[in-house]
Amino acid sequence: xxxxxxxxxxxxxxxxxxKEEGLLNGVKSLFKTEYINIEALKGISLDVFDGEILALIxxxxxxxxxxIKILTGILYPTSGNANVLGLVPWKDRLKLAYQIGVVxxxxxxxxxxxxxxxxxxxxxxxYELEAKTYQRRLNEIVDIFEIKEYLNVPxxxxxxxxxxxxxxxxxxxHSPKVLFLDEPTIGLDVVAKSKIRDFIKRVNEKxxxxxxxxxxxxxxxxSLSRRVVIINNGxxxxxxxxxxxxxxxxxxxxxxxxxGENSDFDMKGVNILEKKDYDVKFEIDLNEISQDKxxxxxxxxxxxxxxxxxxxxxxxxxxxxxxxxxxxQI
Amino acid sequence: MKKRVTFKSNQFKIEKYLELMKVSFLSSFxxxxxxxxxxxxxxxxxxxxxxLWKAIFSSGNVKIENFTYTKMVWYYALIFSLEFxxxxxxxxxxxxxxxxxxxxxxxxxxxxxLYLLSDSLGxxxxxxIVCFPSALLIAFGFTLRVGFTVEGFLSxxxxxxxxxxxxxLIAIAINLLAFWVEDVKPILIVYIELLYILGGQxxxxxxxxxxxxxxxxxxxxxxxxxxxxxxxxxxxxxxFLHTLTNTLISIFIxxxxxxxxxxxxxRRLSINGG
Amino acid sequence: MEVKKKLYWNxxxxxxxxxxxxxxxxxxxxxxLVGTFGMLLNDGASLFFWWALFKxxxxxxxxxxxxIFTLFSLVTxxxxxxTGIFGNTMRLxxxxxxxxxDFYLTLPKPALLHLLISKTSFTAxxxxxFGFLAYVLxxxxxxxxxxxxxxxxxxxxxxxxSFSVLVSSFAFYIDTGGQxxxxxxxxxxxxxxxxxxxxxxxxxxxxxxxxxxAFIGYVPTLVIREFSFKYVFILLIALFTFAILGLTLFxxxxxxxxSGSTIGLRS
Numbered sequence: 040x041x042x043x044x045x046x047x048x049x050x051x052x053x054x055x056x057x058k059e060e061g062l063l064n065g066v067k068s069l070f071k072t073e074y075i076n077i078e079a080l081k082g083i084s085l086d087v088f089d090g091e092i093l094a095l096i097x098x099x100x101x102x103x104x105x106x107i108k109i110l111t112g113i114l115y116p117t118s119g120n121a122n123v124l125g126l127v128p129w130k131d132r133l134k135l136a137y138q139i140g141v142v143x144x145x146x147x148x149x150x151x152x153x154x155x156x157x158x159x160x161x162x163x164x165x166y167e168l169e170a171k172t173y174q175r176r177l178n179e180i181v182d183i184f185e186i187k188e189y190l191n192v193p194x195x196x197x198x199x200x201x202x203x204x205x206x207x208x209x210x211x212x213h214s215p216k217v218l219f220l221d222e223p224t225i226g227l228d229v230v231a232k233s234k235i236r237d238f239i240k241r242v243n244e245k246x247x248x249x250x251x252x253x254x255x256x257x258x259x260x261x262s263l264s265r266r267v268v269i270i271n272n273g274x275x276x277x278x279x280x281x282x283x284x285x286x287x288x289x290x291x292x293x294x295x296x297x298x299g300e301n302s303d304f305d306m307k308g309v310n311i312l313e314k315k316d317y318d319v320k321f322e323i324d325l326n327e328i329s330q331d332k333x334x335x336x337x338x339x340x341x342x343x344x345x346x347x348x349x350x351x352x353x354x355x356x357x358x359x360x361x362x363x364x365x366x367x368q369i
Numbered sequence: 370m371k372k373r374v375t376f377k378s379n380q381f382k383i384e385k386y387l388e389l390m391k392v393s394f395l396s397s398f399x400x401x402x403x404x405x406x407x408x409x410x411x412x413x414x415x416x417x418x419x420x421l422w423k424a425i426f427s428s429g430n431v432k433i434e435n436f437t438y439t440k441m442v443w444y445y446a447l448i449f450s451l452e453f454x455x456x457x458x459x460x461x462x463x464x465x466x467x468x469x470x471x472x473x474x475x476x477x478x479x480x481x482x483l484y485l486l487s488d489s490l491g492x493x494x495x496x497x498i499v500c501f502p503s504a505l506l507i508a509f510g511f512t513l514r515v516g517f518t519v520e521g522f523l524s525x526x527x528x529x530x531x532x533x534x535x536x537x538l539i540a541i542a543i544n545l546l547a548f549w550v551e552d553v554k555p556i557l558i559v560y561i562e563l564l565y566i567l568g569g570q571x572x573x574x575x576x577x578x579x580x581x582x583x584x585x586x587x588x589x590x591x592x593x594x595x596x597x598x599x600x601x602x603x604x605x606x607x608x609f610l611h612t613l614t615n616t617l618i619s620i621f622i623x624x625x626x627x628x629x630x631x632x633x634x635x636r637r638l639s640i641n642g643g
Numbered sequence: 644m645e646v647k648k649k650l651y652w653n654x655x656x657x658x659x660x661x662x663x664x665x666x667x668x669x670x671x672x673x674x675x676l677v678g679t680f681g682m683l684l685n686d687g688a689s690l691f692f693w694w695a696l697f698k699x700x701x702x703x704x705x706x707x708x709x710x711i712f713t714l715f716s717l718v719t720x721x722x723x724x725x726t727g728i729f730g731n732t733m734r735l736x737x738x739x740x741x742x743x744x745d746f747y748l749t750l751p752k753p754a755l756l757h758l759l760i761s762k763t764s765f766t767a768x769x770x771x772x773f774g775f776l777a778y779v780l781x782x783x784x785x786x787x788x789x790x791x792x793x794x795x796x797x798x799x800x801x802x803x804x805s806f807s808v809l810v811s812s813f814a815f816y817i818d819t820g821g822q823x824x825x826x827x828x829x830x831x832x833x834x835x836x837x838x839x840x841x842x843x844x845x846x847x848x849x850x851x852x853x854x855x856x857a858f859i860g861y862v863p864t865l866v867i868r869e870f871s872f873k874y875v876f877i878l879l880i881a882l883f884t885f886a887i888l889g890l891t892l893f894x895x896x897x898x899x900x901x902s903g904s905t906i907g908l909r910s
Contacts, residue, residue, distance in 0.1 A: 113749065114903050129901060157663055402823060410830075420841045421841050552677060558681040558685070578699075
């Protein structure tokens with residue numbers, strides 16, 4: 040499959056002036072400027088393939104925003120290579136700009152006091168869309184994101200969720216090949232987040248847009264991406280398929296609904312997480328015991344209405360990975 | 370035994386407001402950018418006007434009563450020191466009323482207008498201490514002599530302080546109209562521009578056409594900045610006392626107006642939540 | 644062909660921004676009206692000051708009341724025009740400091756131009772109207788002088804914008820918080836309103852170089868007062884110089900910005 044984004048050993052070090060409090064230090068700084076190195080990226084390598092949704096996750100300061108800023112041409116790296124659609128972002132910024140869409144979760148692209156349609160009109164000119172193309176595409180994107188009723192409402196009157204929908208729609212107006220999303224669901228409530236994820240999935244399927252997103256939210260990852268890249272302290276800590284990730288922690292969650300009374304459970308490698316009336320939630324450590332054995336034993340303990348086996352929540356999985364491989368710094 | 374223990378009487382304890390002034394004064398130290406900007410403004414305008422009047426007087430055939438070139442330079446040094454010290458708090462007051470923060474004050478034994486006054490004076494005092502010496506230095510540089518006597522200087526301190534108070538009180542009175550009017554800004558702008566013309570800020574009133582001078586006699590606007598500067602450079606005891614009286618009268622007229630505004634206004638205030 | 648297409652689309656974007664800025668003014672009607680009213684009053688008071696002064700003293704350095712009115716209306720209109728169309732002119736240094744440039748860097752248009760035109764000032768309209776009305780009504784204009792006035796306003800505006808870009812670009816290099824640089828431009832505004840001839844040569848040099856107030860008000864007024872190609876030539880050289888310097892410093896600064904060294908400690 041075609042590689043849309045290629046990153047090779049990308050490094051980024053910031054040289055930031057050392058700022059110390061106090062008058063004496065302020066005067067000192069006039070004569071001698073001390074710099075401290077911040078290694079934001081310590082040499083990351085990554086490929087993103089055509090049509091995929093890739094999620095970059097990591098704690099604050101891990102290097103997510105830096106990566107996106109380099110890939111979109113805002114920053115240039117200290118060393119290493121990267122290319123997006125065959126172009127080097129910091130060298131061919133303008134050329135690349137026509138092919139990419141960018142949404143920064145904390146910064147709005149929509150004009151706050153005007154209805155979204157005005158921003159769409161503006162962007163159609165910025166991206167040089169012919170009138171017919173623009174109309175057609177606008178209808179498409181309005182359909183996909185279901186924002187018809189918001190088009191003429193001033194942005195400041197929209198809820199955060201509605202606004203975010205319009206923001207992403209705006210970024211896709213010019214049919215870019217790659218969509219960069221930096222924390223797109225930040226600040227949204229559960230329902231809004233879920234909706235945004237659906238829309239992103241929809242547009243990825245329909246338009247075959249490659250999506251590169253960074254997030255804190257593990258459910259974002261869970262529902263959106265097939266591939267997960269975990270970054271911490273400027274290095275890629277883990278990279279894998281979403282399912283493999285879950286199995287990294289060799290645990291399973293078993294939910295059992297008993298019909299009536301059930302006898303106590305005490306097996307090595309099995310923890311009772313919750314017990315409410317006749318419902319019990321177990322956590323199985325597959326290093327200690329096999330899943331089948333546990334199920335066998337559960338059935339022996341009582342009459343069962345329902346039993347399900349799940350992978351553990353991603354949050355916990357990632358936490359474990361941070362702690363083991365990334366030296367999580369709190 | 371005097372037992373006037375009501376909330377009202379505690380409200381006017383002067384120590385509170387002196388403390389407020391002190392806090393406001395000290396907090397101004399942190400706004401280094403603002404200080405620099407005030408100084409920059411002062412330098413720019415003082416330089417401009419000193420050179421402007423130099424060009425005017427050097428032509429030889431211009432005479433202004435009570436004002437030689439030296440007097441003019443010192444006039445501007447003095448008036449700009451006051452002007453640029455007059456704080457930017459003018460916007461703050463009405464914003465507070467509309468944002469509902471005023472609720473904080475209504476529950477405390479603190480007079481809101483006096484709070485505003487103390488806060489503003491603290492800020493102004495700080496700006497003045499920074500601007501005044503600089504202005505004096507520049508004026509001396511241009512004229513190579515000191516433009517006032519000791520009495521003049523002292524009268525400037527007294528009248529200047531009262532003038533700043535008067536200006537602040539008028540601004541407070543206007544800002545309190547926020548209880549009734551959606552946007553006090555236009556009114557405030559009108560006041561500022563009137564002060565500019567009738568208050569001797571652009572040029573001393575003596576330069577203005579007779580009709581403007583006449584109109585200004587009916588307003589207290591000249592007492593804020595023009596009179597303190599004028600009395601200082603043209604000091605005479607009679608002039609000083611006359612001005613002092615008028616300034617105090619103006620202050621004492623404004624005070625009850627403010628009280629009334631606040632009394633009526635806070636009654637009809639509906640504080641919005643959130 | 645490629646160039647023609649680029650030009651066409653850049654103009655389209657420009658007009659779209661004019662439209663958007665206009666719509667913004669309408670959307671915030673009250674602020675716009677208050678801003679305009681305030682500006683008109685402010686300009687009126689300043690003009691009144693000049694009128695009173697000249698009534699009293701007659702002539703200053705060979706300039707009479709009409710001359711000063713010309714100067715005043717020209718500078719007022721120029722600042723109005725520059726902040727009306729290039730609305731971010733005054734806040735450019737703040738934009739740099741607050742990382743507002745990122746947005747423009749992800750879009751396929753030249754960053755500087757784009758960010759300058761994307762906003763408009765609420766008081767600009769008042770200034771423009773006042774400037775032109777004052778000139779036409781108080782000084783009186785023939786077709787020739789009015790055309791000259793119009794051209795000088797445009798030239799002056801461009802110098803204002805160029806200089807602002809130049810000064811604001813220092814925000815890429817110096818850790819100022821942006822306001823001091825803004826203040827320099829406001830000082831420029833103040834200085835432009837006075838005929839540069841009143842200043843001694845030492846200061847005059849500054850007004851022709853570091854703080855080009857002379858090129859914004861004084862020299863353009865000379866052109867209208869007593870047209871001479873010499874003055875026009877000087878103006879155009881000044882415009883050219885500041886434009887080149889401004890663009891160069893900005894682009895250099897942008898490169899530095901892209902190296903990330905202007906970013907403070909943040910995640």
